[in-house]
Amino acid sequence: MKRAPRILRLALGLGLLGAWACTTGSAPADTARVEEKPMASRAQASVEVFSGREPPTWALAPDESRALREAVEALPVGTRSRPDVGLGYRGFTVTWEDGARATVYRDVVEYAVGGRTQVREDASRAVEERLLLGSRAHLDPELFTAVASQVQAAQP
Template sequence: MKRSQRGVWVAAGLGLLGAWACATGGAPADGPGVEEKSMASAARASVDVFSGREPPTWMLSGEEARALREAVDALPEGTRPLPDVGLGYRGFTVTWADGARATVYRDVVEFVSDGRAQLREDTARAVEERLLLGSRPHLDPELFTVVASQVQAAQP
């Protein structure tokens, strides 16, 4: 094939690829486009365990997000703030599609919604335990073991 014909075929292929990207929204099936659409009906969770690195993050299904929000809403008001724990495990964070956010560490939950922060008390640590169990399929097995040991280290 002559060099000029090859260039035509490459240009045509790139044109088709561009047309496909425009028609499909330009994002691959597992790319950010799908994740952003999922946020409309779910929530994003993360575990704060690394220093200087992004925390491991995963999506919660709509049902998981709803049940977790109900669990946080049902907690009684608290007065103790989240402790400053330094390095290592520092809790879980959940951000819902409406912008509400819960930071969960041990028996304290800081819930922020509509710019208003509320402290909640979770003496049974049920929210933290729910997040820990839900993180298992999303974390490397060794990391899950480390996080689980840190969560359970302060169990009464």
């Protein structure tokens, strides 16, 4: 997965910083300030497809995470709820660092943010399609094919 090298670089960097601090007795005083990105810049996506097993989950790139959140927030508020679909493909879930969460199934998006849940309508299913395409690099090819066929099965 793509996360392993990033985690290893982070661990190595922290280890080197810790070793440096131990030898000098302090942390570096005049390090450049790094501008913090908003909490919503990171997210994890998953596809709900298995029963009794954890869903496949992957990290979204910060740009994709922000774009996806903007797409969800731009959807019109709806009145229908997400259908109970039983076994098999049950949609995608995106969870942002700040606790916001979108559950996407077909043309219905349940969007929870700040303790409030809204239903959003995505008549073109653009959010679901975006998540499906983004999942290709993170899912086993056979699993991706199975999910894609179920997503496309309900296309008009």
